[in-house]
Amino acid sequence: MPNVGEIERLVSYFSRFPGMGSRSALRVVLHLLKRKNTVLRTVISSLSDLYNNCKVCEICGNIDVITPCAICSNKHRDSSTLCVVEGIADLWTIERAGFYNGKYHVLGNKLSAVEGITPDDINISGLYNRLAQGDIKEVIMALSADLDGQTTLFFIKDKIENLGVKITTLSQGIPIGSDLEYLDNGTILAAFSQRRGI
Numbered sequence: 001m002p003n004v005g006e007i008e009r010l011v012s013y014f015s016r017f018p019g020m021g022s023r024s025a026l027r028v029v030l031h032l033l034k035r036k037n038t039v040l041r042t043v044i045s046s047l048s049d050l051y052n053n054c055k056v057c058e059i060c061g062n063i064d065v066i067t068p069c070a071i072c073s074n075k076h077r078d079s080s081t082l083c084v085v086e087g088i089a090d091l092w093t094i095e096r097a098g099f100y101n102g103k104y105h106v107l108g109n110k111l112s113a114v115e116g117i118t119p120d121d122i123n124i125s126g127l128y129n130r131l132a133q134g135d136i137k138e139v140i141m142a143l144s145a146d147l148d149g150q151t152t153l154f155f156i157k158d159k160i161e162n163l164g165v166k167i168t169t170l171s172q173g174i175p176i177g178s179d180l181e182y183l184d185n186g187t188i189l190a191a192f193s194q195r196r197g198i
């Protein structure tokens with residue numbers, strides 16, 4: 001068994017993961033250690049595969065084993081509709097719901113005065129360049145319904161509205177203050193189908 005220092009180091013590391021406190025981190029670490037030859041071995045192998053094979057898509061910012069990613073290179077998807085999301089978890093939430101057939105653009109973050117996240121920290125120039133090519137007719141801004149998400153939405157709108165692309169945003173169904181990634185499929189579908197121009 002590893003010594004206590006090694007366990008504490010791992011717990012401290014895990015406790016910095018999103019949504020994980022020190023108590024949950026300790027539970028996860030002990031769970032892994034108790035199942036060293038089954039779960040831990042599989043997790044190590046999966047992490048190794050992830051490290052060696054995952055790539056950030058050069059077009060949309062999604063993560064896949066190829067770049068451009070499977071979504072960007074899929075010719076059956078609608079290239080005239082672009083859904084802008086804050087993070088990859090949002091993209092995967094929309095994909096899981098299974099109704100959207102356009103392409104995506106991952107910003108990687110949202111503007112936040114509190115956390116010091118500025119326009120330089122989000123992939124707006126990549127979005128602008130894609131739109132400037134002229135193939136995209138509608139941009140769906142699928143950002144969270146909190147202050148930072150809405151600030152980001154209107155900042156981007158100001159930047160891209162001179163390009164003449166239709167800009168819509170998700171409508172009813174998104175509770176105020178909520179992150180997209182936690183919504184169920186039905187709520188996501190309702191929000192998309194009732195989107196409105198801004």
Ligand SMILES: [Zn+2]
Pocket residue numbers: 057058059060061062068069070071072073
């Ligand atoms: Zn992509």
